[in-house]
Amino acid sequence: MNTRNRRRALSALFSLAMATAFALVFFTFNTPVQPTIGSDNAMYLTMGTAVARGYRPYADVFDHKGPLLFAMQAIPQWIAGGYSTLAVFVMEVLFLFACLCVAGKIARRLGAPALLVQLAYLALTCPLADGGNLTEEYTGLFTLLGLLLALSAFGGEARLTGKGLTLHAAGMGAVTALAFMLRANNALPLCAFTLGLAVYLAGKRAFADLGRCAGGFALGLLLASLPLVLWLAAQGVLGDAFYGAILHNFMYAETGTESRVDMLLHSSYGHTALMLAALSCLGALALRRRSPALALAMVAGAAGAGFAGFISHKFYIHYLMLGTPLAAMGVAALLGAAARDGKRAYRAGAAICLLLCVGVTYAGGAQVIAHRNDGYGDYETFSADAQALYALVPEEDRDRFMAYRVEPRWYVATGALPCMRFYFLQEILAQADPAVMDEIVETFETEPPRWLVIYYNREFSPPYDPRVAEIFEADYEFVAARGTYQLKRLREML
Numbered sequence: 001m002n003t004r005n006r007r008r009a010l011s012a013l014f015s016l017a018m019a020t021a022f023a024l025v026f027f028t029f030n031t032p033v034q035p036t037i038g039s040d041n042a043m044y045l046t047m048g049t050a051v052a053r054g055y056r057p058y059a060d061v062f063d064h065k066g067p068l069l070f071a072m073q074a075i076p077q078w079i080a081g082g083y084s085t086l087a088v089f090v091m092e093v094l095f096l097f098a099c100l101c102v103a104g105k106i107a108r109r110l111g112a113p114a115l116l117v118q119l120a121y122l123a124l125t126c127p128l129a130d131g132g133n134l135t136e137e138y139t140g141l142f143t144l145l146g147l148l149l150a151l152s153a154f155g156g157e158a159r160l161t162g163k164g165l166t167l168h169a170a171g172m173g174a175v176t177a178l179a180f181m182l183r184a185n186n187a188l189p190l191c192a193f194t195l196g197l198a199v200y201l202a203g204k205r206a207f208a209d210l211g212r213c214a215g216g217f218a219l220g221l222l223l224a225s226l227p228l229v230l231w232l233a234a235q236g237v238l239g240d241a242f243y244g245a246i247l248h249n250f251m252y253a254e255t256g257t258e259s260r261v262d263m264l265l266h267s268s269y270g271h272t273a274l275m276l277a278a279l280s281c282l283g284a285l286a287l288r289r290r291s292p293a294l295a296l297a298m299v300a301g302a303a304g305a306g307f308a309g310f311i312s313h314k315f316y317i318h319y320l321m322l323g324t325p326l327a328a329m330g331v332a333a334l335l336g337a338a339a340r341d342g343k344r345a346y347r348a349g350a351a352i353c354l355l356l357c358v359g360v361t362y363a364g365g366a367q368v369i370a371h372r373n374d375g376y377g378d379y380e381t382f383s384a385d386a387q388a389l390y391a392l393v394p395e396e397d398r399d400r401f402m403a404y405r406v407e408p409r410w411y412v413a414t415g416a417l418p419c420m421r422f423y424f425l426q427e428i429l430a431q432a433d434p435a436v437m438d439e440i441v442e443t444f445e446t447e448p449p450r451w452l453v454i455y456y457n458r459e460f461s462p463p464y465d466p467r468v469a470e471i472f473e474a475d476y477e478f479v480a481a482r483g484t485y486q487l488k489r490l491r492e493m494l
Contacts (some may be wrong), residue, residue, distance in 0.1 A: 012101065015118065019097040022122050025365045027092050027132030028372055030085040036372065036379050037085070038131040042408035043424050048073025049082040050417050057232070058240035062421040064249040064429075067228045067241055068181035069135055083412050088133055095141050102144040103328055109151050110287075110329075111336035116353050121328040123357040124276065126364040128321045136321035139186040142175040143325040146190045147301075149175075150197060151329075154293040165209055166216035173220025181228055184249055185308050189322050192304025196297035251432040256313025263315050273309050276323035277302040283330025286337035298333075301326045383413040385482035386453075390414040392480055392487055393451045402449035405464065406485060410453060419449050427462045441467045444475075448490055452476055456486035 024031050029038035037045070043063060050061040051074035057067060076087030103121045104114035129137070153168040172194060180187035194217065201210040232241045264270035280302035284295040305323035312319065331353065338349035386409075393401055400419050403410035408424040411417065420443055422429060422436055430437035454472065464472070476488035 011104065011114070014115075015100040015104065016093075016097045018118065018122065019093050019100055022126070022361075023089065023093045023096060023132070025368055026126050026129040027089065028368060029131040029133055030089040030092065031132075032086055032089060034372060035085045035089075036131070037409045037412055038133075039408055041088075041131060041133045042410075042412050044069065044073045044133055045077070045083055045085070045088065046408060046411040046417070046423060048075075048077040048088075049411075052078035052082060053417070055417070056235045056237050056240075058244045058421075059235070059237045060421055061418070061423060062240075062244060064244050064252050064432075065135055065183045066181040066245045067232055068178060069138075069183070071228070071231070072138065072182075083415055092132055092137070095138055099141050099144055099325075102141065102148055103325075103332075106144065106148050106151060106329055107332040107335070109148075109155060110332045111339050112332040113335065113350065116335060116350060116357070117328055117332045119357040119361070120331040120353060121324060123360040124279075124324040124327050125321060126361050127272070128317055128324065130316065130318035134318045134321070135183040135186055136318050139179045139182055139322060140325055142179040142182075143189055143322070144328075146172045146175045146193065147325060147329050150193065150294065150297060154197065154297075155287075155291045162212070166212045169213040169216030170220035170223070173217035173222075174224035175220075176217075177221045177224035181225065181245075184246060185253070185311055185319075186322060188308040188311070189301050189305040189326060192307070193297045193301030193326070196300030197293055199300075200293040200296050248429075248433055252429070253312035253314070255428075255431045256315075258313050258315060260310050260313070264310065267315075269309075269315050269317060269320070272317070273306050273320055273323065276320060276327040277306050279327040279330040279334075280305075280323070281330070283326075283333030286330075286333040298326060298330065379409070379413075381483070382407070382409065385485055386410050386413040388482050389453060389480060389485060389487040390416060397450045400450040401453075402451070403453040404468075405460070406453055406455060410485075419447075426468075427465055430465065431462065437465050437468070441465070441471070444468065444471045448475065450490045452488045452490075453485055454488065456481045456484055458484045 024033055028034075028036050029041035047057075047061050047063055047070060051057055051070050055061045057070040063069070072091070073088070076091050077084060080087035099121065100118045103118050107114040107117035125137075125140075149168045149171045153165055172190070176187050176190040176194065179190055198210060198213065201207075201213065229238070232238050264273065280298050284298035284302075287298070288295040302323065305320075305326055308322045309315075309319045335346070335349055335353065339346040390401075398416065401416050402419055402423075403416070405426055411423070420440065422440055426436065426440055430440075448471075452472070463469070472488065475491055477491050479487045479489050481487070
């Protein structure tokens, strides 16, 4: 092995070590060091296990994310046998490792030290990780790949033309499609970034190159989307997928009452979004002479990432992870500009960046570790209660079992699968689309679960739909209770 290949191998091994160490601390839901599962993660573990065992996405087990998430969650469960947090953790580490490798390449292209930019990507991610195994986490790889392709096409001394430009545009179309197929909102940063490049080409009247880019981008979209569309068609769920991933997703985004303006100006969520956008825009400022096309695209991409973070009224902190790739690229552009300005500016910038990255990551890690033991203890108690109640359900009836409006972790703790497609947060999903509750009521009337777990002596909001509450009271008999949960049995079985 020559010196260059040895350096590449060592760099890759170090990136893998950083990814693993980061995941062990910050991806708390699936880490082999006391996994705490978490709500969205539990939904995805259930969804992945169900699809791996033959359930049809959207039709038999529902979520309002894209079909790629169903496939990504099913593959590790198909390999590991179901409800494997370790299998998902390995997938998370591999994705983060790939993100660091691509971030390192972006850094080198911009004349910045790869390690510092990788550390910046981790530092920007750690306060937003939210336990891990989230669509925004995986989207980071596709966004970074799109940025690298754009940098290769527009960031050199001479801009690519002809076939090379078409191929790079096809690659950008492919990764944009994959981001969209994880969740429609997640493609917004890449779409906006691409629009910025298109505006630049149109402004320069480079219509031939604009046509090549548009054609290549469309081809990439088609080629990346086609396998997933064919998979959905083979399952007979194309209509269900369109409803879930597009229509219901955007209806869900409109639920909630928080003001977007107030969140932007008067909350840590908004201030974090502004900080990420500022890093991207400062990087664009540093690139304005070297590559005005990239500079314009980075500003547009920052706007797209900000819009993605505020398109919903939910304001979950992990939504802001969509802005971390562009912010990391901004850091790389600033460090590269500092290196070109002279050693003194570069050393000062690198030292500040290193201190900030280490400080933010250390503080975030210490906070996560401090809360982990409590979270794991709660999950152990929860699991013991869930398993004790589920043990009362006869084996022959377990395909007619439902955990209704309790934590989705019920399925993970017991290894159960739901007998209704709306398996979590039913009344909350129905706030987005009342037809959801109509279907649930109809199912309870025509094919009711034989065994049901609901809360016991616990208030929550929104309350049960009155029709569902009446069914629980009239058609089900109390069997047992543990903690804040109770097991009920269908009266016709008595």
